Amino acid sequence: MSFKIVALVKYVPDATGDRHFADDLTVDRDDVDGLLSELDEYAVEQALQIAEGRRQGGDDAEVTVLTVGPEDAKDALRKALSMGADKAVHVEDDDLHGTDAIGTSLVLAKAIEKAGYDVVISGMASTDGTMGIVPALVAERLGVPQVTLLSEIAVEDGKVTGRRDGDAASEQLEASLPAVVSVTDQSGEARYPSFKGIMAAKKKPVESWDLSDLDIEAEEVGLEGAYTKVESADARPARTAGTIVKDEGEGGKQLAAFLAGQKFI
Amino acid sequence: MAEVLVYVDHVDGAVRKPTLEVLTLARRIGEPVAVALGAGAAATAATLAEHGAVKVLTNEAAELADYLVVPKVDALQAAYEQVSPAAVLLPTSADAKEIAARLALRIDSGIITDAVDVEAGADGPVATQSVFAASFTTRSVVAKGTPVITVKPNSAPVEAAPAAGSVEELSVTFSALATGTKVVSRTPRQSTGRPELTEAAIVVSGGRGVNGAENFGIIEALADELGAAVGASRAAVDAGWYPHTNQVGQTGKSVSPQLYIANGISGAIQHRAGMQTSKTIVAVNKDAEAPIFELADYGVVGDLFQVVPQLTEEIKARKG
Ligand SMILES: Cc1cc2nc3c(=O)[nH]c(=O)nc-3n(C[C@H](O)[C@H](O)[C@H](O)COP(=O)(O)OP(=O)(O)OC[C@H]3O[C@@H](n4cnc5c(N)ncnc54)[C@H](O)[C@@H]3O)c2cc1C
Numbered sequence: 318m319s320f321k322i323v324a325l326v327k328y329v330p331d332a333t334g335d336r337h338f339a340d341d342l343t344v345d346r347d348d349v350d351g352l353l354s355e356l357d358e359y360a361v362e363q364a365l366q367i368a369e370g371r372r373q374g375g376d377d378a379e380v381t382v383l384t385v386g387p388e389d390a391k392d393a394l395r396k397a398l399s400m401g402a403d404k405a406v407h408v409e410d411d412d413l414h415g416t417d418a419i420g421t422s423l424v425l426a427k428a429i430e431k432a433g434y435d436v437v438i439s440g441m442a443s444t445d446g447t448m449g450i451v452p453a454l455v456a457e458r459l460g461v462p463q464v465t466l467l468s469e470i471a472v473e474d475g476k477v478t479g480r481r482d483g484d485a486a487s488e489q490l491e492a493s494l495p496a497v498v499s500v501t502d503q504s505g506e507a508r509y510p511s512f513k514g515i516m517a518a519k520k521k522p523v524e525s526w527d528l529s530d531l532d533i534e535a536e537e538v539g540l541e542g543a544y545t546k547v548e549s550a551d552a553r554p555a556r557t558a559g560t561i562v563k564d565e566g567e568g569g570k571q572l573a574a575f576l577a578g579q580k581f582i
Numbered sequence: 583m584a585e586v587l588v589y590v591d592h593v594d595g596a597v598r599k600p601t602l603e604v605l606t607l608a609r610r611i612g613e614p615v616a617v618a619l620g621a622g623a624a625a626t627a628a629t630l631a632e633h634g635a636v637k638v639l640t641n642e643a644a645e646l647a648d649y650l651v652v653p654k655v656d657a658l659q660a661a662y663e664q665v666s667p668a669a670v671l672l673p674t675s676a677d678a679k680e681i682a683a684r685l686a687l688r689i690d691s692g693i694i695t696d697a698v699d700v701e702a703g704a705d706g707p708v709a710t711q712s713v714f715a716a717s718f719t720t721r722s723v724v725a726k727g728t729p730v731i732t733v734k735p736n737s738a739p740v741e742a743a744p745a746a747g748s749v750e751e752l753s754v755t756f757s758a759l760a761t762g763t764k765v766v767s768r769t770p771r772q773s774t775g776r777p778e779l780t781e782a783a784i785v786v787s788g789g790r791g792v793n794g795a796e797n798f799g800i801i802e803a804l805a806d807e808l809g810a811a812v813g814a815s816r817a818a819v820d821a822g823w824y825p826h827t828n829q830v831g832q833t834g835k836s837v838s839p840q841l842y843i844a845n846g847i848s849g850a851i852q853h854r855a856g857m858q859t860s861k862t863i864v865a866v867n868k869d870a871e872a873p874i875f876e877l878a879d880y881g882v883v884g885d886l887f888q889v890v891p892q893l894t895e896e897i898k899a900r901k902g
C-alpha cells in the first residue's frame with residue numbers, strides 16, 4: 318500500500334498587494350492577486366522529501382495537495398503540483414464563502430478522511446489570517462497526534478519526530494503515525510518548479526469536491542456557520558509623517574535628543 | 583458576577599508579564615479565575631492574587647510537561663466545566679493558541695487569536711485585532727458558545743488589584759489522546775540577561791545593513807544602554823548573524839513595545855507585520871527611500887556604523 322501524504326495548502330491574497338475587506342467584512346479575494354501561501358510551500362517541500370525518501374527505500378508514496386477555497390485556489394494547487402506533488406483535491410462550494418478557522422478545519426478533516434492519509438503536513442500559519450491554529454484543530458477533529466511547528470522533521474518506521482523551537486525551550490517531539498504535522502519556514506527552503514515540473518503538472522489529476530461530497534451541511538460553514546463575527550474593519554489611520562533627518566555627523570546626537578524629548582532617556 | 587477563566591503562562595512558578603496584562607482585561611468582563619498548570623503551578627498564586635485572581639486552579643501532573651499541548655487542553659477543559667465561565671482568556675503564544683483552538687472546538691465555541699484589546703460588550707466581550715500587517719483594525723465578537731480569546735503581549739497595563747487568590751487543586755482526567763505526542767527532550771533557552779523580546783518596553787533591531795554577526799555588538803550595546811531587547815530581521819537571521827528566536831516579523835515574534843528602533847532594516851511587509859503596532863518607531867537607514875521611513879516617527883538617513891555608536895555614547899553621556 319502506498320504511503321499517503323496529504324499537504325494542506327492555502328490560496329491567499331498577495332501580502333505585498335493592497336489587501337482589504339469586502340463589504341461583508343470578509344477578506345476581499347477579488348481585487349488582489351492570489352498565490353500559494355509562501356508558508357505552505359515549506360509543507361509541500363517536506364511532503365515531497367518524505368515521499369522521495371520512501372521511494373529511494375523501495376516503498377511507494379503519494380503526495381496529495383489539498384485546498385479549501387474559491388475557484389482561483391486552483392492556482393495554488395497547480396503550483397504545488399508543478400513542485401512535484403502527485404495529485405490535488407480542491408474543495409470548492411459557494412456555501413463556503415466566509416468560513417472561519419473552525420469551519421475550515423471541519424472541511425479539511427472530512428476531505429483528509431475521504432482522501433486517506435498516513436501523515437498530514439501543513440504550513441505554520443496562513444499569510445492572510447495568520448492564526449496558526451488550523452493544524453491543531455484538524456488533529457483534534459481527526460483524533461490523531463499533533464506534531465506542530467517543526468523546524469526539523471523526519472518520518473520513519475511509523476513515527477514522526479521533529480524539533481519545535483518554542484519561546485522558552487526547544488523541544489524534541491515524537492509521535493506515531495497517522496499524525497498531523499506543521500512545519501515552519503526554518504524547515505528547509507522550498508524548491509522552485511522546474512520547466513519539466515510545470516509541464517507535467519498540467520496532466521496531473523485535480524479532483525473537485527463540494528460540501529455534499531463531504532457530508533457537510535451548508536449551515537455548518539460559511540458566514541452563517543461562523544463562530545466569530547467581525548463587527549467592523551477600519552483602515553489604520555496613516556501614521557503622522559515623522560521627522561526624517563539626514564546624518565551630517567550629528568545624526569546620533571539628534572536621535573538622542575528626540576528620545577530624550579519622548580522621555581525614553 | 584460572571585467568572586472569566588485566565589490561562590497562566592509561567593516558568594516554574596514565575597508568572598510571565600503577559601498573563602498579568604490578561605488579568606487586567608479579564609477584570610473588565612468578570613472575576614478572573616486563573617488556571618496554572620505544570621511544575622511550580624501553586625507558586626504562581628501570590629502574584630496572581632495580587633493582580634486580581636479570585637481563585638487559582640492548579641495541577642502539576644507530569645503529563646503536562648511530558649506531552650505536547652493536549653494534556654493542557656484536557657486540564658483547561660476540566661477547569662471550564664468546573665467554573666462555567668463567561669469567557670476564556672489566554673496570553674498569546676504558539677502553545678496557547680493551539681490550546682485555545684482545541685478547547686474552543688471541544689466546547690463548541692468561537693475563538694479569536696492575537697487580540698490587542700478586549701472590552702465588555704452588550705453581547706459578550708469585543709476583541710480588537712490588528713490585521714494585514716497592522717494596516718487594518720477589526721473589532722470582533724464570538725457568535726457561538728463561550729468566547730475563547732488569546733491576547734497579544736503589551737496589550738494592556740499590569741495593574742495591582744488584590745483578590746483572594748485561593749488555591750484549589752484542579753482534578754483532571756487525561757484523554758486517550760493526551761499522550762499522543764511525546765516531548766522526548768527539552769533544551770531551555772539560554773538567558774541573555776536582556777528583557778524578553780515580546781515583553782520588552784524597548785526593542786532595538788538590526789537587519790541586513792548590520793552586515794555580519796560580529797557587528798551585532800553595536801546593536802546590543804545600544805540595547806543594553808536602553809535596557810532593551812534585541813531583535814533582528816529575517817535577512818539577518820537567515821545570514822546566521824543572529825538567532826531565529828530574535829526574529830521580528832510574520833514568521834518570527836510579533837512585538838508591540840513603547841519604542842522600536844530599526845537599524846539597517848528596509849521595512850518589508852513581513853517585517854512590518856511583527857512591529858507595526860509599536861507606539862514609537864525610529865529608523866536608521868542609509869537609503870532615504872527605504873519603506874521603513876514611512877512608519878518612522880523619527881528617522882535618520884545615514885550609516886548605522888556612524889549613527890548607532892554615536893547614539894549609544896550620547897545616551898551614556900546624558901545619563902551622566
Ligand atoms: C513568507 C515570508 C515570511 C517572512 N517573514 C519575515 C519575518 O518574520 N521577519 C522579517 O524581518 N522578514 C521576513 N520575511 C522577509 C522579508 O520579506 C524581507 O526580505 C526582510 O525583512 C528583509 O530584511 P532586511 O530589511 O534586514 O534586509 P534588506 O531588505 O536587504 O534591507 C537592508 C536595509 O539596510 C540598509 N543598509 C545597508 N547598509 C546600511 C548601513 N551601513 N547603514 C544603514 N543602513 C544600511 C539598506 O539601505 C536596506 O534598506 C519574510 C518573507 C516571506 C516571503
Ligand SMILES: Nc1ncnc2c1ncn2[C@@H]1O[C@H](COP(=O)(O)O)[C@@H](O)[C@H]1O
Binds near residue numbers: 356386441446451452
Ligand atoms: N483553506 C485552507 N485550505 C487548505 N489548507 C489550509 C486552509 N486554511 C489553512 N490551511 C492550512 O493550515 C495552516 C495554518 O492556517 P491558519 O490556522 O489559518 O494560520 C496553513 O499554513 C495551511 O497549511
